[in-house]
Amino acid sequence: MMIKLNQINKIFSDKHQSFHCLKDLNLEVKQGEFTVIAGPSGSGKSTLLNIIGLLDKPSSGSYEFDGQNVAKLNNNQLADIRREKIGFVFQAYNLMPVLTALENTEMIMEFCNVDKKVRRQRAMETLEAVGLGEFKNRFPAQLSGGQQQRVAVARAIAAQPLLVVADEPTANLDSHSTESLLDLMQSLNQELGVTFLFSSHDPRVIDRAHRVVHLQDGQIVKDVCTNNNDQQVAV
Numbered sequence: 001m002m003i004k005l006n007q008i009n010k011i012f013s014d015k016h017q018s019f020h021c022l023k024d025l026n027l028e029v030k031q032g033e034f035t036v037i038a039g040p041s042g043s044g045k046s047t048l049l050n051i052i053g054l055l056d057k058p059s060s061g062s063y064e065f066d067g068q069n070v071a072k073l074n075n076n077q078l079a080d081i082r083r084e085k086i087g088f089v090f091q092a093y094n095l096m097p098v099l100t101a102l103e104n105t106e107m108i109m110e111f112c113n114v115d116k117k118v119r120r121q122r123a124m125e126t127l128e129a130v131g132l133g134e135f136k137n138r139f140p141a142q143l144s145g146g147q148q149q150r151v152a153v154a155r156a157i158a159a160q161p162l163l164v165v166a167d168e169p170t171a172n173l174d175s176h177s178t179e180s181l182l183d184l185m186q187s188l189n190q191e192l193g194v195t196f197l198f199s200s201h202d203p204r205v206i207d208r209a210h211r212v213v214h215l216q217d218g219q220i221v222k223d224v225c226t227n228n229n230d231q232q233v234a235v
């Protein structure tokens, strides 16, 4: 099991008010799944992905990631796991403006001490796979929103993490880019067993998923496994 969330609650509070965002949530995700978290705006998808990606901590409940109880880890240990095992694609891309597309794609591998030649080659191959080989020397400001998004995806997958967490990865992409991106992710999923966990409203993404977890008001209301387009309710 790659992800095991047990009775997770997330409460956001400040001096004036508190908001119960995730409520007694249980979720297990196996290695190699290609899963989408779907649900209306405000249902808690990003909050859930942030907890799963070890960017935020639950208010209560337990979380086992890749067989490890992460509640007991300190911030440095959490950062090590994020760097070595998790690739992120955020809605706001978070590319480094002073680095080219190629350098942005190489960045995570550099943190992981991947040999310079290997990381350059892998970054180039990944950029080509997302259709941006010819833009490798451009800075983010010289790329369209959709192209920046593809660099963000290339950066997340080039280091070949165990898990890729992506918040609305196709939100700004045209149909052609969406299909080629999904093809790439699907082949990484099938060939290397990388686990993908997305939040998305996009039917093109949902169609490719093995499993769709529906979130509403911070609770899982439906969990559907799809097998050869044969839909069955799993939970």
Ligand SMILES: Nc1ncnc2c1ncn2[C@@H]1O[C@H](COP(=O)(O)OP(=O)(O)OP(=O)(O)O)[C@@H](O)[C@H]1O
Residues within 6 Å of the ligand: 012, 013, 019, 021, 039, 040, 041, 042, 043, 044, 045, 046, 047, 048, 199
């Ligand atoms: N740091 C925070 N402090 C207070 N409330 C928050 C915080 N982060 C999220 N929330 C609230 O929690 C709820 C869920 O937010 P979240 O971003 O997880 O939803 P979402 O399903 O990802 O929405 P969208 O599809 O619009 O991105 C929202 O009502 C939001 O206002």
